[in-house]
Amino acid sequence: MDSKFCRDCGSVRPIAEFTRNRNSRDGYAFYCRDHARRRHRDSRDRRTGGPRSRHPREIVVPEGSKWCPDCGEVLPHSAFGRNSAARTGLNSYCKPCHNARTRRSKELVGGERTYHLRRRYGITADDADAMLAAQGGVCAICRTAPAAHVDHDHATGAVRALLCFNCNGGLGQFRDDPDVLQEAAAYVRFHALSQYLVAAFAAAGLGPVRPIRVE
Incomplete structure (x- = not known):
């Protein structure tokens, strides 16, 4: 016997393209080698759920x-x-x-907003909305501007509150250092008071004066 009909090919193939099968009448497999491999692979995939890493089977992928x-x-x-x-x-x-x-x-975690909030801060959109409502919709620092940014501790990652653009950026510029922030507050207060005193003395016909900041 030089050839055999392959049921999957639907055509007669050379006998060399068939494997031996002692259970068949003619001693050869019902399908050619290629289709026998495909059937074996498909049967295995049905049992195991398919390959863990997906790859192009029997597909020619050109360079580039x-x-x-x-x-x-x-x-x-x-x-x-x-x-x-x-x-x-x-x-x-x-x-x-x-x-x-x-x-x-994004849809699985509740939408794009929750996706980004959870990825960056570990909270959901509902968590952020609850924080915003508790703050009255305004920044937790200045209490005037809309709170649009999630503020968190850069060392621990813990979420602290919602801040406006300026307050959030200001904390970042001062590296969240409370000592530096206190120095900055004292600096601003001193110069505000200095300008008031200079103007007051000038209006009274006294001066010029030069306020000195005592450390």
């Missing part, structure tokens, strides 16, 4: 291209985002599929 596991397309490298942590330097999924996965991840 990459296979996307989600859409199953072979696309040029330009269709994939950069990822320095990956071995290839590219994301596993093409840009549309990567964006779709990101949207699904």
Whole structure:
């Protein structure tokens, strides 16, 4: 026997393309080697849930291209985002599929706002809204401007309160150092009082005076 019909191919194949099978009438497998491997692989995937790392099976990926596991397309490298942590330097999924996965991840945690708040500060959008309501909607420091920024301890990561843009930026500029902040407050008070005294003495016809700050 020089050839045999493969049920999956739907055509006659050379007998050399079939493995031996002593349980069959003619002593050869029902399917050619390629289709036998596919059937074995598919049966294993049904039992185990498929491969842990997805890879392009039986797909030719030309140089300069990459296979996307989600859409199953072979696309040029330009269709994939950069990822320095990956071995290839590219994301596993093409840009549309990567964006779709990101949207699904955000939806699973309650939306984009909660996604970013949880990722950066460990709180949800509901937590932030409760803090804002407790503060009356205004900054926890100046008590006047809208509170739009989450303030946290840079050493421990603990969330402290909600601040306005200026107060939040000011703390960052002073590196959250209470001693430096107190010195800055004393500095501002001294010069405000100095200007008041100079103006008062000048109005009274006295002076000029030069206030001196005593440490």
